[in-house]
Amino acid sequence: MSSNSTDHDWFMEQVRREQNGLRVFVRSLGMRAEAVDDVAQECFIVAFQKLQTFERGTNFGAWVRAIARILVRNELRREGRRQRLLAEYVAEILVNDEVPMPEESPARIEALRRCLSELPEKWRRLVQQRYFENLSPSVIGSQESRTANEVSQTLFRLRAALYKCITRRLSEQAS
Amino acid sequence: MTTQPISDELQAALARLIEGVPESQDDELVANELRAQPELRSQLRDQLVIDALLRLEAEPTETAFVEELVARILPPADEAAFLRRVSAALPLSTGFIGKMPVQIQGWIPSRFLTAAAGLLIGAFFASIVFAYVAPEIVRTMQLMRESFEAGPAPRATGVPLEPGMWSGDYSKIVGKQHEVQPKSGDKMLRFLRADYEGKPQPEGSSISQVYRLIDVRSYRDQFSDGRAVVRFSAELNALAFNSDERYKCSVALYALDAEMAASGLTRNRHLLDLSALAMARNSHLDLDRDPTSWQTLYSELSLPPNIQYLLIRVEIAHATPAQVRMTFDGHYLDDVSLVVARGVRKL
Numbered sequence: 367m368s369s370n371s372t373d374h375d376w377f378m379e380q381v382r383r384e385q386n387g388l389r390v391f392v393r394s395l396g397m398r399a400e401a402v403d404d405v406a407q408e409c410f411i412v413a414f415q416k417l418q419t420f421e422r423g424t425n426f427g428a429w430v431r432a433i434a435r436i437l438v439r440n441e442l443r444r445e446g447r448r449q450r451l452l453a454e455y456v457a458e459i460l461v462n463d464e465v466p467m468p469e470e471s472p473a474r475i476e477a478l479r480r481c482l483s484e485l486p487e488k489w490r491r492l493v494q495q496r497y498f499e500n501l502s503p504s505v506i507g508s509q510e511s512r513t514a515n516e517v518s519q520t521l522f523r524l525r526a527a528l529y530k531c532i533t534r535r536l537s538e539q540a541s
Numbered sequence: 542m543t544t545q546p547i548s549d550e551l552q553a554a555l556a557r558l559i560e561g562v563p564e565s566q567d568d569e570l571v572a573n574e575l576r577a578q579p580e581l582r583s584q585l586r587d588q589l590v591i592d593a594l595l596r597l598e599a600e601p602t603e604t605a606f607v608e609e610l611v612a613r614i615l616p617p618a619d620e621a622a623f624l625r626r627v628s629a630a631l632p633l634s635t636g637f638i639g640k641m642p643v644q645i646q647g648w649i650p651s652r653f654l655t656a657a658a659g660l661l662i663g664a665f666f667a668s669i670v671f672a673y674v675a676p677e678i679v680r681t682m683q684l685m686r687e688s689f690e691a692g693p694a695p696r697a698t699g700v701p702l703e704p705g706m707w708s709g710d711y712s713k714i715v716g717k718q719h720e721v722q723p724k725s726g727d728k729m730l731r732f733l734r735a736d737y738e739g740k741p742q743p744e745g746s747s748i749s750q751v752y753r754l755i756d757v758r759s760y761r762d763q764f765s766d767g768r769a770v771v772r773f774s775a776e777l778n779a780l781a782f783n784s785d786e787r788y789k790c791s792v793a794l795y796a797l798d799a800e801m802a803a804s805g806l807t808r809n810r811h812l813l814d815l816s817a818l819a820m821a822r823n824s825h826l827d828l829d830r831d832p833t834s835w836q837t838l839y840s841e842l843s844l845p846p847n848i849q850y851l852l853i854r855v856e857i858a859h860a861t862p863a864q865v866r867m868t869f870d871g872h873y874l875d876d877v878s879l880v881v882a883r884g885v886r887k888l
Binding site (some may be wrong): 378381382385386389390392393394396398399402403404406407410411414449452453455456459460463465467474475478479482493496497498499500501502503504505508514515518519521522525526528529532 | 549552553555556557558559560561562563568571572575576579582583584585586587588589590591592593594595596597598599600602603606607609610613614742744745787810811825860861862863
């Protein structure tokens, strides 16, 4: 562990900048939503402990994402920890499928917000219920005379639409 | 996300998986298809990305995330360490001496800071760097100590709107139960259920919460420069439970003004997080299976100058999907303590 306060300030600045991107990445490796913060913090703790091995000027975000991959692989080997995974086989497939991930950016968040505002009213309400009010699909379904499965599938289609919209907006911006 | 169409059956299975509630027949189907189709892996990954972004958008937790991370990197192992952290993090002031209320527990001198000595801690605690050396003391004040020996029984009426009582989900004060002895005295609080009287939509609740609202208006002149920190600690324990179960404890501290405290908005978790003057949270205590050992839960909050009430929430959660249920079989809280501390220049 480094004892230099400038290092610590620099490290905390990296944490503030990379935390959301890392949390998104950890979820994409097949972790359960409620375990994401735990795992992301463990990544930063490892990064802090290994800070002296990190070469300044290289990509800190890529470094902590590589650490995340290692931690999730370790998770697969540890009996008591597997409950933090969506499913073992899912995490195993996703963590070993090393495709490049776009870095989190304010532009993506802004695109998400604009895309949310363009959703049909009934889908906006569903986002509100599921994410902002944290209601489970079964509770939402019981309020609206639908099954939990139907709600989950609608959420699936809704997220697909959001992803498409965000990608389109970002490519428009880039061009 | 690719637009490769997928069957309804597969889509339903993936949707359940993302929600964390797969059905038994889903595994084989999803595993085979994921292994065979890179496009499907891409779709699942993109779904998870959007899900995570939506969660972050719905509940911005950047500050809490950093505070929890700091607590995990530098756990407050003991009172002295806490006081050193306060010393290192808080600017000095001269206006505090002579105004302390009778609850003063004492004051603990500690020398600080060379540019190197306290900075490891200070930099992490609040990113404040001191470039000078000064004699310093830390004053502490016991704001609350609760071992449940006396006082009114906890209410099961949700978040309290007035100070002076424990309220929240169903709980009760008990004496020794099986192998669990109270941490101190003869009584302790037992968490019973994950709901309270008249809770809307109790279905699916699996977290039992107790709250206490504390009126700090009489101390406002001591908090008015925003240089005080409150430290929460509490002891938690449980009867022995199955090895495949996991229980997670957490605490949240909210600084509120009087309007917010009495408004009932505190009963909406989202509004509470958004509207509190300041908040801190620590959710990194997993209970062990040894009923003879108590475990300590900590958190700390820098008190904003305009604080009038402090709301604390202690909760215990069924932490694996398989064990999710409304009831708690033997989970206990004791020795809740709130200590306010601040560094002052020694005159």
